[in-house]
Amino acid sequence: MSERVSPAFGILLVDDEPAWLRSLAMTLERSAGLTHLITCDDPRRVLEILDGDDVGVVLLDLTMPHLSGEELLALIAADHPGVSVIVVSGMNQIETAVRCVKLGAFDYHVKTDEEDRLVAGVLRAVRMQELQRENLEMSSRLLAGAPQHPEAFSGIVTSDPTMRTLFSYIEAVARSPQPLLITGESGVGKELIARATHQLSGCRGALVAVNVAGVDDPVFADTLFGHVRGAFTGAEQPRRGVVEEAADGTLFLDEIGDLSIASQVKLLRFLQDGEYFPLGSDRPKRVKARVIVATHQDLTAKEKAGLFRRDLYYRLRTHRVRVPPLRERKGDVPLLLEHFLDEAARSLGKKKPTAPRQLAQLLAAHDFPGNVRELKAMVFDAVSVHKERVLSMDSFLDAIGLRRGAPAAAPAGEGEGEKNPFAGLERLPGFDESLELLIQEAMSRAGGNQTLAARLLGISQPALSKRLKSYRRG
Incomplete structure (x- = not known):
């Protein structure tokens, strides 16, 4: 299988200076892990590229020969309104920025701004495109009423309409890079849903499953991120963590509701930045892996009780499914x-x-x-x-x-949640x-x-x- 690029759609970089294009492409790949990049140094070819390729985001210089950035922006807005255009100009002019936004620009950046600001702006545009495409995909899948790849769910025995709808949803979000939260009681088959999602994801790496219930913070960090030699007593050899083993694949964390607050912080940092530090190392590593988590607990209640971080909870629940218990099917x-x-x-x-x-x-x-x-x-x-x-x-x-x-059965009062069937009766x-x-x-x-x-x-x-x-x- 060929290596998977990120994002699924192309990011078109348009500038008449080839050196700037090379520098920008290297920055986006190194800092954000974006590899699906297309460069163009002739603005007259932009519409042709958009007609022929699946492009979601365009980074557009304003001052170019033959066709100005503003003229090109208007043409893109008219012919390809679904494309997000970020204007990257050498001039910091408020009037120009306002004019570009009115023409349909998603964002406006100055070339001399800090590199991190431009990268963050591109990531926002990419995320917006992904959400829009996922919503369209979900709508079409749900309207279809049946999964298009039933073989991915062959390990799940069911004829239940709710489960069929769940399958359609999984198909729609399987290729999304965002986390998937699977909830449901113990024994409903949450791991089977995770495996089906991985099979449909197109990820060329493996599915690596870890049950984090009862794992304390040091063990969690070592399990996920590994360690370097000498990181602690007894660490005579370096060890890869499961994050690295799941590179370009899927990391499945079961019983995520049992994770300690300290471990939640480490997981959140990895989800936000895509970077992690092996124990004992001061050099960050970057790995792309789809994260799927599962729990039988009520994370909403845990978050309200202060037992689960709110920022992590909302990061994890971008996509979420509830697997119904057997008594409901x-x-x-x-x-x-x-x-x-x-x-x-x-x-x-x-x-x-x-x-x-x-x-x-x-x-x-x-x-x-x-x-x-x-x-x-x-x-x-x-x-x-x-x-x-x-x-x-x-x-x-x-x-x-x-x-x-x-x-x-245990006498009344000894079992949890037992009720007296005669309570409240007059006779x-x-x-x-x-x-x-x-x-x-x-x-x-x-x-x-x-x-x-x-x-x-x-x-x-x-x-x-x-x-x-x-x-x-x-």
Whole structure:
């Protein structure tokens, strides 16, 4: 794969002085990592270049032979209104600057200004172009309704419309250099989304994943940025950090909500400047890597509580997706069940068992606090102990806590978030009344299947049938 240039669109530098063009190109590449540069020393060729190449930003000198910068600016605004034009003049004249802005210039700089100011202005224009293009891409993807590269999401088993919309969004932002924040409960498959994003990104480097939960600041800095020889006691050899390993690729930081404030500062500096210092070194390194972060925590609440830096939070949430929990996409349960039965059978060297017809109904009634990961564990456990052609439901009932002899639930007050179902009632329901309500709930959860409802209640199917007939007669 060819080396990826930055940004995805071209930056056209126009000046009749070749020496200035070379100097400006070197400055933008060295200071900002911008490599997709096109130079032109004849203003008469500019419109031809814009017609033939994908150019997003133009840096335009004002004083040039054959065609002045102001004349060219007006032509660009008329024929290519989506291009951001930055005027770079040798004169510091307010009237000229105002006139250029009225003609459609994005910004105005003087050649004698500090180099950093011009670089910052170019980066602002690049960022604006990227946002505009990403918005257009997202609109077209979402209107299309289906991902254009479904193979990138082949590892995610789903038919849920919300997940399909999420896939379209990921396709739209995959090539963006800005960070992506993935939120969702534990076990929903956030890393699978990160891997799909990397696959669609066009990055030629690798995806490097790091779980930062419980990592203290020195270990975090060493893990991310590495160290030089002699940086600390025992550092006998230099060590590359994961940032360098992810060069031209993707750096995936999982459980970012657990990062300490000190480590957040280091990460923010890297995201802002693209530079970092290995431990023990005073020479900065520059690496381009797409950053994807994930967390099961509420970063908005953590930021308001002062546990997560606001500047880092807003830097990370430029693009963000929430992966819905399994209880919000119950239609995926049968698909996932079949998928994990196949996977478990292959992994354990067994023939794939047949799932009982009632199993999908039983699982659909479960909330799955552990999400897809919990379902996978259930299936692997059941397949590992099964011996007959039809898969036993016993291990699933044990896991959900519905089989006779299963461990009793903790007494009220011992479990977290437990509620008293009788709180607020003026009178307790009678035994017969409670039993009828319980049977109605079991039948509702079982989708009207008496065999499954009987299993949920821990009684025989004939006993349940007898009860139902008595209620109908009554």
